[in-house]
Amino acid sequence: MLTTISPMHFVVLSAALFAIGLFGAITKKNAITVLICIELMLSAVNINLVAFNMFVTPEAFIGQIFAIFVITVAAAEIGVGLAIMLTIYRNKLSVDLDDFDWMKW
Amino acid sequence: MVEFAMNHTWLVPLLPALSFLIIIFFTRPWPRLSSTVSIAFMLSSFAVATLAAYGVFTDAQFKHEPLVYAIRWFGMEGLNIDVGVLLGPSSAMMIFMVTLVASLIQIYSTGYMKGDPGYSVFFSYLSLFAASMLGLIISSNLLQLFVFWELVGLCSYLLIGFYTHKNSAREAAKKAFITTRIGDFGMLLGMLAIQIIFGTLNLYELGQIMPNFEDYTTAGMMTLIAVLLFIGPIGKSGQFPLHVWLPDAMEGPTPVSALIHAATMVVAGVYLVGRTMFLFVEVESAMYLIAVVGAFTAFFAATIAVTQREIKRILAYSTVSQLGYMMLALGVGSLTASFFHLWTHAFFKALMFLGAGSVLHALHHKADVWDMGGLIKKMPITGWTFVIGGLAIAGIPPFAGFWSKDEILLATFNEGHYLLFTLGAVTAFLTAFYIWRMIFLTFFGEEKPDNHPHESPLSMTIPLIVLAVMATVGGLIGTPMNPHWQEWIFFGESHHIVPNIPIMLVSIALAAAGIGLAYVLYIKDRNKANVKDLAIRFKPVYTLLYNKYYMDEMYLWFNHKVVDGSARMTHLFDIYVVDGIVNGLGAVTKGTGGILRYTQNGKIQSYALVFFLAVLVITILLAFNDTTSMALVLGGVSK
Amino acid sequence: MSFPLLTACLLAPLLAALIIIFLPKDESKLHKIVAVIGTFVSLAISLYVFFAYDKSIGGIQFVERINWIKDLGVTYYMGVDGLSLPMLLLTNLIGFTAVFASWNIPNRTKEFFILLLVLIAGVMGTFITQDLFIFLLFYEVVVIPIYIMVIIWGSSKRVTKEYAGMKLTIYLLIGSAFLLAAVIATFVKATQITGTPDMSFQALAQVNFPEQFQIWMFLLMLIGFGSLLSMFPFHSWSPDGYAGAPTAVSMIHAGVLKKIGGYGLIRFAVYVMPAGAAYWSPLIAVLGVAGCAYAAMGALAQKDLKYIVGYSSVSHMGYVLLGVAALSVVGVNGAVANMFAHGVMAALFFSMIGFIYERTHTRNVSDLGGLARQMPKLAVGFMMAAMASLGLPGLVSFIPEFTIFVGSFERFGLLAVVAIAGIIITALYVLRAGANTLFGTPREKYNHLKDLKGVEMVPLVVLGAVLVIGGLMPSLLFDMVDSGVAPIMSHINEYLPTAVQIGGKY
């Protein structure tokens, strides 16, 4: 268990990282931190993808290529997300997510 | 020529219909042109009708077999309706009479309606009315007849309400339409039953089938059909208790009253019963019902007429009464007598209405007979023709009314309905009295100083003269000495009339007595003191009669309290119960939503939390339930 | 494959709507002209199709069929028969005249006409498709424009227009929810039985559904189509909705949209579920009669013209239900023809009321009176509609009513008598409304009002002409309807208890 590395290890690592990211995303007030935590979650997914790429389909590179796309999307996401945060901040002078409850209506 | 007219009898209603269209769409801005078009078409229709009638009455084969031709109107499996022409002696007589009277009335109207803003429209309505009425007469199919029946109703609605700016005209028109509509309801039911049971509505076919009706249905059903069908004529021909619309219909221009009350619309009911006689004769009780309704209506309306003051209202009740006579004749099985009276009545009643119109025209629509008097000096033609009409309706020989009324009384007597006969005889007395009361008050006696009457123009007096001639000689074709009428127009077998001299004498005596009483009360007694005394002494009776037995008030009460009341109840039920349930459901939904909305705080992190909670729950449910669902969750990991 | 006429008919208003989208929003004249052209093309095509349809062959003609969703058996299946043709013609007649009836709307003409054209196309789609799925699709398309039009251009009287629009929409959607459940169940069951998915009405009608299943499904469909048809007691949206809606929407809604309910009931419910129809027909008849009498009484108590016509249309739909309940060729023919007749008449009625309201800004009968003097042409139109409404022979609605009476009297006897008695009440309230609005002493304050002129005459002329032609030549309509209804009703007799002949020897 401790000495040999199996796919299970990576899965658990990934799950733990995902859980930390999720916890942060739900409980932090600052919107930018939430974005950061979402990045953590995406990275957790990437670990999983790459790990299974190695253990299941090493020649086909499916996992790795998928991970590349995830990184791409994540980069785009954080770019747009930060831009939105900036705009909101400009109007509301706040990045506290608890101040934003417009979804009520 | 004659052949052509008989095979194209549909031209008779079509020509006035065309004139209606022409006036409405083209000539409305030019009143003179409109009336000319209308009269020209009416006269050509009259010509066709005369030729057709000539053709019928010169060929003995039509005595028993009418000429029928029809085309399919619409149809489907189980319901086929034809439209066509049924030309027999009765319909030939009717189209001749209606086209003649309608032509005269149209000519009269050129004078009466002169200067009215709705002149053209008036003529278009008259044309449409004539078209509908003529269509009704020649219909070969009950549904076709019903179509024209309703169109006649529509036209009478339009004509009664012709003075659209008068509220009273509006109410009267509405009343006429709705009251006759109640009758139509019964008639429609009867027709439906006939269609369903016998599978056809063609009058001729029904006439063939009806003697063997037991192959189709029971006697009880036949009685029901007959009674239902009779409700239509009760409404249309102003029989008790649906007569109330008829006196109110006087709100229309006087030529309309003449057209509707004398020649056409009101006799449509009588005509219908005559047409479907084959059905009624199969049911003894229905015939008796008709006779009783007819006799009662005749008597009932005559008593009201005795106390009325407006000239046209008196004439209206007299129409109701005379229609009762016609029904009575039908009820005792004498189509001959009924149609004979219809024929003579058309002339003398049209004459009297037009005469009354002439009087109103001269007095600027002052209608109370007590405000008139001595008019015969200023208006000789109107006056003397009116007197002829009065003699005719009172039943003084040799004027037309005598022969037909005598025929009815005789038929009633011969059938053994002595009670009904008595009613009829008393009515004859009352008729003579109230008509002559009116004549004496209007045309004789002292002149009233504030009246400045003048004789009406030629266009109005010529129709009066023609009608007066007809009212004089029109009955001579059916006297006991000269029974042409009886040879042609009959149901079943033609009656060989045996003149009953005592009855004839009784009838003459009653008429003379009526006239005499009127003379004593209204001419001899210059101050009318006796009359006033009578009115005071029998005040309850007088008030009851003067208020027409409060029939109108009863209907009004029923309409306002019962019908409107239940309508209001329905409305409230709709708003508070039906809609209440709907809105209640809405409120429940809204309330639930109001509670649940607190879960929607609009904060995205809460949503994410709930989302992942759901993921968790689903995962647990799937993963730890059984092996297959676990495989589903683990996907490719599990083999 | 020949020129896709039906698709062209369907696309013409949509195309017009698309053109209007790209027009500047101030050019209201241009919007109207484009809308007129679009609806006119549809009208012309549907007239052509109506008269080119070969009644002697019958069946579905002008077929266009393209596979769409294979797994669900959905095909783009357009075609018309004697049942859908009158409805198609009706839709386009009313659509065309509705454009003219809304000639004077004050604001946002661009959006108004876009929505109106979409609405017309949607309604048309339900009638010309032979595929159940597409039928539902178009049905849902229709709901949204109506809601928007009511809340923007509507009028608030007894209830606010928002309430009216909401009520209308929610009723229609709830109805369609029941319908959707029935459709899915039917489809699944049919696929289980036959093995091949097919959503066309004809294919579904071939399937032998178990009797119990049919009974339950028919009930769902009855609720669904019934609430669209304003069947008692699901009718209360109808008067409120019409009162709130702008003229054109009232016209289309009362004129054709409601008819989708009746059409669907015959085309889908009765056709596919004959045993269910036979089982529930007494209930339909009772509800129909209740609707007739109840709504007529309700109309009698109303003061607002639009409410009167709203209740009256509920009452007339009662007759339609009664005709359907008869489940005989005669009755159903009458029901279909009555839908056509009522559509024309209601549209004329609403357009005239719309014109009156535009001019006097009131619809209260007691505030009106003597308008016939000031506006004779309008009075003619109003009176024609009123007379058609009370079933005057010579106008289009009499023969259908008569036919319904024959059909229902044959099957239900006394029950039908109650409905027939409704004609008296109808006469009472229609004449009251008509006479008190048009006749009587003219009022000073309305002296300056102008009569109908120019394009405002179009609804009167077109619909009035149809009223009269349909009344004088009923075979034009009935031969068509009969060719469509007869095949649908050909099997129903197997499910009916032996017909009781009224007046038979008992």
Next chain:
Amino acid sequence: MVSLSAAAFWLLALTILGAALLVVMSKNIVHSVLWLIVVFLGIAGVFLMLGAKFLAAIQILVYAGAVCIMVVFGVMLTQREDMSKSNIFNKRMLTAAPVVGLLLVVSGTLAFKSVDKAPVNGGSVPTNTVEAIGELLLSKYVVPFEVAAILLLVALIGAVFLSMEVKPDADND
């Protein structure tokens, strides 16, 4: 005997998880961002361990480089108050913690349960990953690749558009 790779794994795992916890827990957002870089670097190490050299490089370039810099800019532009309280928890802590914990337990359990079932096929990743991935991206996966390119372009334009300075008196139509 602890193998080299196992030691590396444990080391990296501890680094990653510890740094991630610090990211979440620290009250100062600047510290969070700094710990984030550590996490990303750790993940790059994991990638290397898993034979994904190219991905490791990208991870460092994109995440540890670009993304973190961007986040720092974001922080700079939005934080004007006291930095020490810039990154606090909200009141969902108490509900979120059990949910997340349970989620972790469940997925861990599942992972343990499925440990024998993993379809390990025992092959190894080719060493020249860049070449292989490059070829695959431009042949088999060319369409997603292009779509991703467009996505980036759109995101770029969108970000610029959104964060553009809006003049207060401009008509917003």
